[in-house]
Amino acid sequence: MLTKTYSSAVFGIGARTITVEANITTGTHYYIVGLPDIAVRESLLRIESAILSIGFHMPRRKILINLAPADIRKEGSSYDLSIAIGILAASEQIPTDKLATHMILGELALDGKILPIKGVLPIVLQAKKDGFQGIILPKQNAEEAAIVDGIAVYPVEDLSDTCSFLLGIREVSPMRIDVQEIFNQQVNGYEMDFSDVKGQENIKRALEIAAAGGHNVILIGPPGSGKTMLAKRIPSILPPLSMEESLETTKIHSVSGQLAATESLLTIRPFRSPHHTISDVALVGGGANPQPGEISLAHNGVLFLDELPEFKRSVLEVMRQPLESRSITISRAKITVDYPASFMLIAAMNPCPCGFYNHPSRNCTCGYINVQKYLSRISGPLLDRIDIHIEVTPVEFNELTTVRATEKSGSIRERVILARRIQEQRFKDLEHIHSNAQMRVRNIREYCLIDEIGKGLLKKAMDKLNLSARAYDRILKVARTIADLDNSVAIKIEHLAEAIQYRSLDRENWTN
Structure with a gap:
């Protein structure tokens, strides 16, 4: 007898429905076709043990499993439950009336327990789009799946529960959660706050x-000056995630298996801080079965690269294209996937190998040549994509011991949100541009107009400070943001003056 069940395969942050055809005929042996990988081929051994453990029998005839479409490689263990149900239905041990309208997912243990899988959120979204009425999946994945409205989510713990549900012996209640309530409760759930940082008011402003x-x-600053402490608190002042951003971010973490068992929806902006020994593939994504890298896991959040010059040159250079396009395309011989990578890059570095160049009280032992060599590890094209350069100086003792209250992240975030709203309105008719940092040259010429006094100041600054030509557009972008924070339509001379000071590394005499 031939039966069909339905499973799903994840590609990028999307999914595609897979038809699992099970046919039992005269003969012996098990066969599984349709480009299965080793994990899928081994599933028949797990399935046989699971079926026998719950009191059903494994047909001793020829069993042919086809995973269609047959030209797509099937990977992972999420097909186990769907294949097992297909075999039981084809051998007429369970009815087939619900199989056409329900997707079935899960990995089987030898005793019939159903184990969680990766990539559930994009799978459920695709199942809803394809018109399925319900989805049967592991209990551990149910909350994540229940985020999607319009499709019933049936959580099951083992193969016995699944068969009882399909036989009508046992009722399984669909999982329901209040997505909006979860979102509202957790959207401001940041543990770190800018009020923890003593002093450094100019850095907080930047x-x-x-x-x-x-x-x-x-x-850029010496060890212990607070660079990492400040960077870790940046997500707390970014605008809250919208529901659309939250779903997209959750999909990426679900596909990569980074979503915690207790989380169904990511409601706070991600903060990723990879070690400087990271490889190219781990940063941008890839592998034989392409997976998201750190830049995609930081999507809609912050990617923090501490000790920037210590990263391999090749690792830093592969970030150049994603920083511009805000996405990454990974191509392999038989597959091409796109991952979003719209993140805010925060980098930190010492000014020299010993860390004390330009220190107010300690002497640098590196020498000019070593300082230059250290800074040259960061290429000009990468530096060109960083708008703001800040010199961080050590905090004075008096500042560390002060009991004066400092501004909380919530107050700063309110100003940030107002500035972002101005930018949303400004760029509402432009595709793929949502903030000032994303402006192209023609947008800068349109929205970053300055008067003659401003032009004179900018020319004088570039001449006197020996600013490089690439600093020009960056200064105008930052000045536009400062004007937005000031709720000013025009870029005033004080906005330009403040923006100019945030281009330290563009000064040709910075190391002199």
Whole structure:
């Protein structure tokens, strides 16, 4: 007898429905076709053990399993439950009336227990789009799946529960959650706050500007000056995730298996901080079975690269294209996947190998040549994509011991949100541009107009400070954001003056 069940395969952050055809005929042996990988081929051994453990019998005839479409490689263990149900239905041990309208997913243990799988959210979204009425999946994945309205989610613990549900012996209640309530409760759930940081008011101001315009930032300063502490608190001043952004971010973490068992929806912006020994593939994504990298896991959040010059040159260079396009395309011989990568880059570095170049009280032992060599590890094209350069100086003792209250992240975030609203209105008719940092040259010429006094100041600054030509557009972008924070339509001379000071590494004499 031939039966069909339905499963799903994840590609990128999307999914595609897979038809699992089970046919039992005269003969012996098990066959599974349709480009299965080793994990899928081994599933028949797990399935046989699981079926026998719950009191059903495994047909001792020829069993042919086809995974269609047959030209797509099937990977992972999520097909186990669907294949097992197909075999039981084809051998007439369970009815087939619900199989055409329900998708079935899950990995089987030898005792029939159903184990969780990766990529559930994109699978459920695709199942809804394809018109399925319900989806049967592991209990551990049920909350994540229940985020999607319009499709019934049936959580099951083992193969016995699944068969009882299909036989009508046992009723399984669909999982329901209040997505909006979860979103509202957790959207401001940040443990770190800018009020924890003593002093560094000028750095906090620069990071507020960066958050308001979505600008990339590099922090340069000696060890212990607070670079990492400040960077970790940036997500707390970024605008809250919208529901659309939250779903997209959750999909990426679900596909990569990074979604915690207790989480059904990511409601706070991600903060990713990979170690400097990371490989190219781990950063941008890839592998034989392409998976999202750190830049995609940081989508809609912050990617923090501490000790930037210590990263391999090749690792840093592969970020150049994603920083511009805000997505990454991974191509292999038989598959091409696209992952979003719209993140805010925060980099931190010492000014020299010993860390004390330009320190107010300690002497640098590196020498000019070593300082230059250290800084040259960061290429010009990468530096060109970082709008704000900030020199971080050590905090004075008096600042560390002060009991004066400092501004909380919530207050800073309110100003950032207002500035972002101005930008949303400004770019409402432009595709793929949502913040000042994303402006192209023609947008800068349209929205970053300055008067003659401003032009004179900018020319004088570029001449006197030996600013490089690439600094020009970056200064105008940052000045536009400062004006937005000031709720000013025009870019005033004070906005330009403040923006100019955020281009430290563009000064040709910075190391002199």
